[in-house]
Amino acid sequence: MDQQEFFGVPEEAGPTIADGRFRSLDPRSVGLERVEGWIATGCVSAGVLFGILIFVMVSRAPAWVTPLLSVVWLLLTLGLIWHTLQWPELAFKHTSYKIDALGIEIRRGVIWRTVVNIPRSRVQHIDVSQGPLERRFGLGTLAIYTAGTAHSMVALQGLEHTTALAVRDHLLPERADDAV
Amino acid sequence: MQSERRLHPVSFLFALLGHAKQLLVPGLIVLLGARSGGDGWEVWAMVLIVPYAIAAIGRTLSYRYRFDPSELVIRTGFVFRNERHIPYTRIQNIDSVQNVLHRLFGVTTVSIETGGASESEATLSVVSLEAFRELRARVFEERGPTATAIAEAPPETVLLDLSWRDVALCGLIQGRGLVVLGTIFGLLWEVGMIDRLADPLFGEKTTGRGVLTQLLLAFFGQGLPPARTMLVTIAAFGLFLVVVRLFSVTWALVTLYGFRVRRVGEDLQIEFGLLTRVAATVPVRRIQAVTVQQGPLHRLLERASIRVDTAGGEGRESAQSQRHTIAPLIRQTEIRAFVHAINPDADVDPQWNAVHPRGVRREFVGSTIVALFTTAATAAMLRWWAIPVLAAMLVWGWMHARGYVRSLGWALTESVVIFRSGWLWKATTVAPLAKIQVVSLLESPFDRRHRMARVLVDTAGADSESHPVRIPYLERSTADGLAQALAAHAARTAFRW
Numbered sequence: 001m002d003q004q005e006f007f008g009v010p011e012e013a014g015p016t017i018a019d020g021r022f023r024s025l026d027p028r029s030v031g032l033e034r035v036e037g038w039i040a041t042g043c044v045s046a047g048v049l050f051g052i053l054i055f056v057m058v059s060r061a062p063a064w065v066t067p068l069l070s071v072v073w074l075l076l077t078l079g080l081i082w083h084t085l086q087w088p089e090l091a092f093k094h095t096s097y098k099i100d101a102l103g104i105e106i107r108r109g110v111i112w113r114t115v116v117n118i119p120r121s122r123v124q125h126i127d128v129s130q131g132p133l134e135r136r137f138g139l140g141t142l143a144i145y146t147a148g149t150a151h152s153m154v155a156l157q158g159l160e161h162t163t164a165l166a167v168r169d170h171l172l173p174e175r176a177d178d179a180v
Numbered sequence: 181m182q183s184e185r186r187l188h189p190v191s192f193l194f195a196l197l198g199h200a201k202q203l204l205v206p207g208l209i210v211l212l213g214a215r216s217g218g219d220g221w222e223v224w225a226m227v228l229i230v231p232y233a234i235a236a237i238g239r240t241l242s243y244r245y246r247f248d249p250s251e252l253v254i255r256t257g258f259v260f261r262n263e264r265h266i267p268y269t270r271i272q273n274i275d276s277v278q279n280v281l282h283r284l285f286g287v288t289t290v291s292i293e294t295g296g297a298s299e300s301e302a303t304l305s306v307v308s309l310e311a312f313r314e315l316r317a318r319v320f321e322e323r324g325p326t327a328t329a330i331a332e333a334p335p336e337t338v339l340l341d342l343s344w345r346d347v348a349l350c351g352l353i354q355g356r357g358l359v360v361l362g363t364i365f366g367l368l369w370e371v372g373m374i375d376r377l378a379d380p381l382f383g384e385k386t387t388g389r390g391v392l393t394q395l396l397l398a399f400f401g402q403g404l405p406p407a408r409t410m411l412v413t414i415a416a417f418g419l420f421l422v423v424v425r426l427f428s429v430t431w432a433l434v435t436l437y438g439f440r441v442r443r444v445g446e447d448l449q450i451e452f453g454l455l456t457r458v459a460a461t462v463p464v465r466r467i468q469a470v471t472v473q474q475g476p477l478h479r480l481l482e483r484a485s486i487r488v489d490t491a492g493g494e495g496r497e498s499a500q501s502q503r504h505t506i507a508p509l510i511r512q513t514e515i516r517a518f519v520h521a522i523n524p525d526a527d528v529d530p531q532w533n534a535v536h537p538r539g540v541r542r543e544f545v546g547s548t549i550v551a552l553f554t555t556a557a558t559a560a561m562l563r564w565w566a567i568p569v570l571a572a573m574l575v576w577g578w579m580h581a582r583g584y585v586r587s588l589g590w591a592l593t594e595s596v597v598i599f600r601s602g603w604l605w606k607a608t609t610v611a612p613l614a615k616i617q618v619v620s621l622l623e624s625p626f627d628r629r630h631r632m633a634r635v636l637v638d639t640a641g642a643d644s645e646s647h648p649v650r651i652p653y654l655e656r657s658t659a660d661g662l663a664q665a666l667a668a669h670a671a672r673t674a675f676r677w
Contacts, residue, residue, distance in 0.1 A: 035571040102671035113628070117663060119671035122617050147491065147675065148638035150618030150648070 017166045020100035022107075028137045029158025030088045035133060037084030045077045104144070104171060106156055116154055120172075122146050126168045130161060131178060138162040144171065184244040184255075188287045191306045193238040197281070198305075199233040245304070247318050251443040254302050265308070266303060268322035270294040272466055277311050278457040288312050288459075316461070320445060333541070338513075339521050340507050342439040350485075350509035351432025353477045357424035360431050397545055436508055443521055443584055450506060462506070466490045466640045470519055471647045472528055482512045486519070489641040491615075504643070519610065525595040526610040534587035536632055539585040539653030547577030590651050590662075597637060598667060599649040607647040615639050616670040621663045623656075633659035637666060 052069045055061075087110075095108040103119040127143040134140060140161040144154045159167070238258060245254045251267045276288040287306040294301045307315075342350070437454035448462045468489040478484050486507035510518060519526045551573035559566045583603030591598040597616070600608040618638040627633050634658050637649035654662070 102668060105667075109623075111625050113623045115663065117619045117667040119620075119667055121671060121674050146617045146638070147640040149640065149642040150636065151618040151620065151638045154618070 016170075017163065018099045018101060018170050020098060022096045022098045025092060025095055025097075025156075025158035026139055026160040026163070027092070028160075029139055030092050032133060032137045032139060032158065033091070034084060034089035037080075037088065041077070041080040041084050044080060045073075048076060070167055092158075095158070099167060099170060104167070106154065116151065118144055118146060118151075120155060120171055122148075123171050126171060128161070128168055130162045134161075142167055181272050184246045185311065186619075187243050187304060188285070188306050188308050190285050190287060191240045191243075192237045194281070194287075194306050195237045196233065199236055208457075240305070243304070244304075247322075250322065250572070252302075252319070264302065265608065266292065267295065268319050271301075271319050272463050273461045274312075274316050274319060275461060276457075276459040278459075280455050282306060283457065285512070288457075290315065320447070337443050337521070338440065339443055339518055340439070340441040340510060342436070342509060344433065346509050347432050347436050347439060348429045349481065349483070350436065351429040352425060353475065353481070353483070353509070354432060355425070355428050356431050357427035357429075360427040361424055393591065416605075432508075434647050439508060441506055448506065448522070462488070462490055464522060467522060468615045469523060469609055469646070469649075470526060471607055471609045472515060472519070473553075474606045475645070479606075483509050484512060484515055485509055485516070487645070488522070489639060489643070489646055491640040504645070523596070523610065523612060525593070525612070527591075527593065527596070527598065528608055528610065530591040530593065530598055532591055535585060535588045535590075535651065535653040536630075536655050537585075538630060539588070539632070540581050540626060542626065542630065543581035543585055544578055547581060548574060551577055585653060588653065592662065592665065597649060599637075599647075599651055601647070609647045609649055611637060611649055613666070613669040614673040614675065616666060617675075619663050619667045619670065621659055631656045635659050635662050635666075 052073055056066050056069065088117060090110050091108070094110050094113070095106075097107070098105045101120075103117060103122075103175065105118075106116045108114060124145045124147055126145065128140050130140045138161055139157075140159055142156045142159055142164045145157075146154070156164075242258045243254070243256050246254060249264075251265045252271070254264045254266070256262050256264075271292055271294055273291075273293040275291050275293070277291070278288045280322075282288050285306075287308050288303040289306050290312050292302040292304075304315075359387050400650055434454045435456075436452045439452040440450070442449045443464070446464055447551055448464060448467075449459065450462065451457065451459045468491050470486065472484050472486050474484045484507075485505065487505045489504070507518060515528060519528055551570060555562075555566050555570045555573070562569060580603075584601070587601055587603040587606065589600045595614070596610050596612050598608065598610050600606065616637055620636045620638070621633050622636060623633045632653055634650065634652045635654060636651075639648070642648050651659075651662075
């Protein structure tokens, strides 16, 4: 820890995260989202197929039900596959965040777009967590807790782990008011 | 060291009754079940609960508290001892609840809450009324900025004092009678009286009976019942409405009798209740947002009701949730003074900014789609009635769209943001900028097409009945500017619980 940081004087020793620029998530998050998507697609598709098979075998449905259900299942699976292939890229392009001296602003959403602005002085506490998949990709999730009701917790997934830690260190009020 | 105080001698009785109340319903079920042939082992099992009750009574007897220089120290337990230190500066509320039994003995149950917790830090069940007043005075004095003698009373003003007529009027407007009626209906059902009442209403045994069935059949076009039955039905329905209103008034009189709000130093003290008397304390700085609500009946009588959101401690019943309504009924002329006493910067009638006028069209399109869907879904049942019903829904949709969007308004001053909405049920919310938590902007695909957006201001302590600041149909540039300004204001101020 160099002298300036120790005495709490905000010196710009190098490129800092709080520069007020809009940043994207880590590109590896697209891969992570895809992997999660494949898992979800597999589970849902297999589950629905299982349900349909049981239904067809057990119930005395007329002959035309089976091909209809198969078509429905096929459409569902194709829809999920398309979603897994296309959506993570789209979501990545539309997600960005900006950190400055006042707080953090998060923009996300493809169809329903939101801009969430959390002032630094309103952050209660912050979690940085990593699931097993996230650890493999080197990513982390930032969870910001506030005293609000609708936004009592704001989560940002797909950040690089060290970046998430840097954001947390910048946003926590104790560190900021550490003037000696 | 200060002397230790104990709870009131009758507190063991309340502990016993508290446990008995918990065991009452399961106990009845067990007893009734055991009677219908079993070994009766369940009854013996209940006896085992007695030592548990004795332990609880022992806890009550071992409860001691004392006033140290900077904190309240509470010690409990003989075998498993616990000592709790609560700094006076952390104490937010000291509430007292008295039900009929408490009033009989002149005691009360006191709950002490600190900021941010959803549970009471300490519950003193029960202490005498003087002990409660002493506790409140001591904590207030220690919490205040200057140490004053305990004999000196803090500045006190009465903000609201409802007479029994006002409370009755409040009951009439609120209309909680249906809830009471529903409870009574449930009780009657349990006891089996509904069977006896069902025949006159639904049965068709003799002529002149089965009123409700006849009415329903008539509605679906299978012949009108005789005029005499119709008149009797209408009269009965009118009587039903009157009875419901009477229940509302009685309910209000019982729960809100003697409603009084006083500002004592930095706290609001609220008292109400006829049988169960509640005395709640709300520190003014804990109030997050103030909402003034006016329904059509309120407007007719030139009254309104005021509720607040308080930070910390949500999800617990009794004094907590009731405290949200700090003025169940207040005269329109007194609103300004009342709100000023809570927040001197608040202004319930500022220079309003309107929202985008095209919002009317958008709102109407929304309600048209809903109307079309519902009519299509019920077309089979309604048949040719569907056309006038659809027309009526469209007319109502247009009136609602115009009224609602025209009623939307917002204002931003140096210290508060104000938002109003609703044309039939009006609500105006004042949120201090220092209490803003998170500012967000939401843009739906329809918003994007019209270049509009919605701004949401998040505050602490809002619940399902709150009126949060959510401003729709703002022009995109206005929304951006407003969101940035609010966030900047919030960032500049520190947030204190």
